[in-house]
Amino acid sequence: MTPRDRVLVHFTADLVILTIRGGALHVLLVERANEPFAGLLALPGGFLRGAETVRQAAERELREETGVDPATLHLEQVGVYSAPDRDPRPRRVITCAFLAIAPDLPVPTAGSDARSARWTPVDDLLGGATRLAFDHDQVLADAVEQAREKLRFSTVATVFCEPEFTISDLREVYEAVWGVELDRPNFHRKVTDADGFIIPTDGKRAVPTGRPARLYRAGPADVLDPPMARTARTRPRF
Amino acid sequence: MTPRDRVLVHFTADLVILTIRGGALHVLLVERANEPFAGLLALPGGFLRGAETVRQAAERELREETGVDPATLHLEQVGVYSAPDRDPRPRRVITCAFLAIAPDLPVPTAGSDARSARWTPVDDLLGGATRLAFDHDQVLADAVEQAREKLRFSTVATVFCEPEFTISDLREVYEAVWGVELDRPNFHRKVTDADGFIIPTDGKRAVPTGRPARLYRAGPADVLDPPMARTARTRPRF
DNA sequence: AAAGTCTCTTGTCTTGTTGACAAGAAACTC
DNA sequence: GAGTTTCTTGTCAACAAGACAAGAGACTTT
Structure with missing residues (x-):
């Protein structure tokens, strides 16, 4: 192959910030101010800049969107989303999704792009009632499933709490x-x-x-062995 | 931010192809023919081309390096590696690592770059005796740990077998x-x-x-519940 | 042919974990 | 003080796992 075959791409970090509000799992969404998908809801995120690692870009976005110190909550990689048509702009945009687990945060501060951020119940989105921008429906579904598994085998559930x-x-x-x-x-x-x-x-x-x-x-432990059983309590018989 | 802040990067897919040979875990490595790191051992991989997804690029590399049909073995994402200095070339190169689990394959066919491919015992590499190109030592360690966990909770171990x-x-x-x-x-x-x-x-x-x-x-199952216990057999008492 | 050897396979016993659920403990209200 | 609510402890059966004995089925040796 020749170097000419190598595609030049833009790279973004998108955040699935989860919290518990009123007993229900919520995710932080922003309304897009610009094209593409202007006006649609999307996961917060942004382009990789300068000499950042992807994680550093995710931490920067987290700080910008929520105002919280990334060191105080849990942040882990979910995966890469690279379908060539996932972003309609001529230059390909590949994203790396991150899962953030946070306690119930104060009202999120509006991002620097004057996009309005809001907490949305995850159940409303996984049902397919609302469509998110890009492939963010899939990203959200993957991140929520990863969070569910993470709770089985780790102690991160405490990060959701005060x-x-x-x-x-x-x-x-x-x-x-x-x-x-x-x-x-x-x-x-x-x-x-x-x-x-x-x-x-x-x-x-x-x-x-x-x-x-x-x-x-x-406590100090971060792995849970044996894991939590995910089985539901049997309902009362009457 | 302005669009000028957005970094343009090259993107690669790197493969951690694991197999069992003679009772020991082996990984497929290639000797790099070109700079950077010419002559050093590295994980097989290559640049994203055209309208490929990252997974498609990984599957293409897998076919080129081993000649096997990617549909017949297990391939899953490990993660993104994006340290700005991980590749010394002026244009940043971000990689997505994939874990491939394969039965004992015939002698790997040399890649199109005339790089010599070889099976190497993983234990020799995790010990730090040999240094791999780029950040591939870390990639390998992460992929092996992911494979170990995967064996606990899934049935992929059969993919290592005939x-x-x-x-x-x-x-x-x-x-x-x-x-x-x-x-x-x-x-x-x-x-x-x-x-x-x-x-x-x-x-x-x-x-x-x-x-x-x-x-x-x-069999048809792919999850293992309850998982395999990773505890070692207690050694005989005498 | 009988005994020995080796590995695969089945079975047993003990221990620890889970699910179901009863009951005690600590607050408040009427 | 009785009732209510929620937190907390305790009990019991079912199940899974670790340790290990022993049977089963092949071959080899005596």
Whole structure:
């Protein structure tokens, strides 16, 4: 082959920023101000600049879109999306998607492009009701599936929570991401028995009604072995 | 930002082609004919051309390097490597690594660049004894770790085997990739009890000595639940 | 032919984990 | 104080995994 065969491409980093709001999994979307797909909803992201790595570009976009320090949340690669027609512009644009897991963030700051950012329930999007720009429907589906698997085998679920949280908070994370209902006592036993998953603190959290729940913080472990079982609680019989 | 900030890059697909030879995990490496890193060993790979997706480029390289039909083996994305100094040429080159799992292939055909391809034991490389071109040491390490995890939760181990194989063949795959010794009876029970993992055939394979082993072929399942335990067999006590 | 050897295969026992669910504990309200 | 709600602990059966004994089926040696 000759060097002339080599295609020159633009490269972007797109972000699937997930959080839990009101017991439901949400993703941060922006309304595109410019062509292509102006006016459509899309995942936040942007072009690789200068001497950045792709991860650094993702971290920069994360800071610009949400104002949060990338060091405080979980960011991992999802994969590359390179279909030649995924972007209609003459120059090919290949993207690398990243999954970000964040606690319930304050209202996102509008990006520098004056695009409006908003939290959207993931269930509304996976159903296919709303179409996203580019191939972002597929990117979102892949990232959510990766997050679901990640929760099975790692302790990242704590990143969805505030620094101090109850076991019920943590269980609600799993229930929101997996879309299932889990057995409270068994979940309690599982997470308290897992070495380094959660560490009890002295505090308790008063609830509107019922016994106050002990507060925990994230432990040092990052892998969960044996993994969390993703099976739903069997529904009551009547 | 202005469009001028957008970096134009070349894009490559690099392949980590793994196989088992003589009970040890091997990877296909090529000796680079051209600069940069001429003379050094590297993972096979090549530039994205025309309207290819990255996966199509990986499949094309796979066919060129090994002569095998990509449809017959397992190919999955590992990740993107984008450090700005990973390739010394003035134009940035970003790569997407792919993991390929193959049965013991015939002597690889030399690539079109007259580069000599060779199977190399992975253990020799992970130890750091040999340095690979670019960031391929890191790529290889990541791909091998991904293969190890993949074997836990999927049935891809059968792809390392011939179409018909014995349970010992399959066990040797796990032992080679994980670098551990597994308990024969427990492994036998595990894989025969797993739904759709392996299907018995009528044949048996004569061995130099001992009882002939029944032959199996790969079943329809691709996930393994519960997963394979990666724990080593405890060594005999004396 | 009988015994030995080697590997594949089946079975047993113990231990640990999971799912189902009962019941105790700690707050609040009426 | 009784009732309600939620958090937390405990119990039991079913299942999976690790350790390991022993049977099965081929060949080789005596």
